[in-house]
Amino acid sequence: MTKPQFVIIGGGIHGCAAAWMLADAGEDVLLLEADGIASGASGGFGRRGVRGNRRDLRELPLMRSAYRLWPTLSERLGADTGYERTGGLNLIEQETTGTKGGLVAARAHAEVQNRNGVPTEVLARDRVLELEPDLGEAIRGALYCPFDGTADHGATTAAFAAAARARGAVIREHSPVTGVEVSGGRAAAVTTADGRRHEIGRALLVLNNAGAPDLLRDHFGVTLPVWRILPQALRVQPPAKPPMRHLIGHDHRSLSLKPLPDGGVMVSGGWRGRWNAELGRGEAVDANVQGNLRTAAEVYADLADARVELADAARPESCSADEIPVIDRVPGTANALVGTGWTGHGFAIAPAVAEALAFWVRTGARPESLSPFTAARF
């Protein structure tokens, strides 16, 4: 049996996008997924934000590439990603918020974003109301990014996986990686729970998100300042139509809102679930569900009467100490790369990360856009 040149661990958006980028370039790829495609943070109901607005500045070069890639994907993958450039608003209520936000900071943020390829306008309240007529009294302005939008994360991940398969990639689901053989500073093979051993021709890509820190610790002796969280997402049904039309974020409240195509609204933005050790999965916490809803209703009064249809906190995400990912060679290893620590915003940049990773493993040259994400920065 020929050994695959590239072995990828993890069948979320990052693993599947990388598999497609490599297979599309004619490379042999094996992707191993512990469960099913999009069973982690890249799956579940609703949509994910594709947002440049108020993103960490170190991620803006990747976001610029992502803005270029997203509109092309449905056609290139041959399946609908649900990508829509709805425009995104970061709502502002206060004169200042800490040291980085509020009305006084809006112009500076807009200027930096514009300089870095994220078109941004500062809108006063009357202009915000033209875009979002149902907003509450407290909103005094917004940062508006017309290129921001949303996509269907499950559909996009499945589309990457199907297109990768069509290009010859082998994707094995229900195949958790349980061992990595490292010898002479190279990842030589991985083993899966069924006892199979898969040799690695050229490179290993560790893209299993919340599972990556343990895998790196156990098999490479590497510790990253990255941990697992359980983000909470609510699917609510407002009494009439969704009161918002754009991707909505907020300058100081923990709040993210997305109108869904079927008339529902996805409410999230930083609230968490908890781990249920008995069930072996994350679950929603009622106080956090109510807190998230109250916050949403303070911004859109219509959401006070929304019915909660689903509260999901079962999709683990990885967070890093400085809130941007680690995308780097696994320290001490020549041919293994890791991408983890997405800190709740890894979906939007995934096509750009995959493009950069594929370039890196094929040419041996790290793209400049990945230079902020070294493990050594800590």
Ligand SMILES: Cc1cc2nc3c(=O)[nH]c(=O)nc-3n(C[C@H](O)[C@H](O)[C@H](O)COP(=O)(O)OP(=O)(O)OC[C@H]3O[C@@H](n4cnc5c(N)ncnc54)[C@H](O)[C@@H]3O)c2cc1C
């Ligand atoms: C509720 C919620 C809302 C979010 N909103 C946004 C948003 O609006 N915008 C945005 O950009 N991002 C958002 N994110 C973050 C984004 O979804 C994630 O950063 C992204 O999906 C991570 O993709 P991934 O492929 O790295 O990880 P995952 O999708 O978690 O995939 C990792 C895969 O690895 C598998 N795996 C684990 N261990 C092993 C092993 N040992 N062997 C084989 N496979 C293994 C898992 O089963 C999993 O399928 C949100 C996340 C959540 C949960």
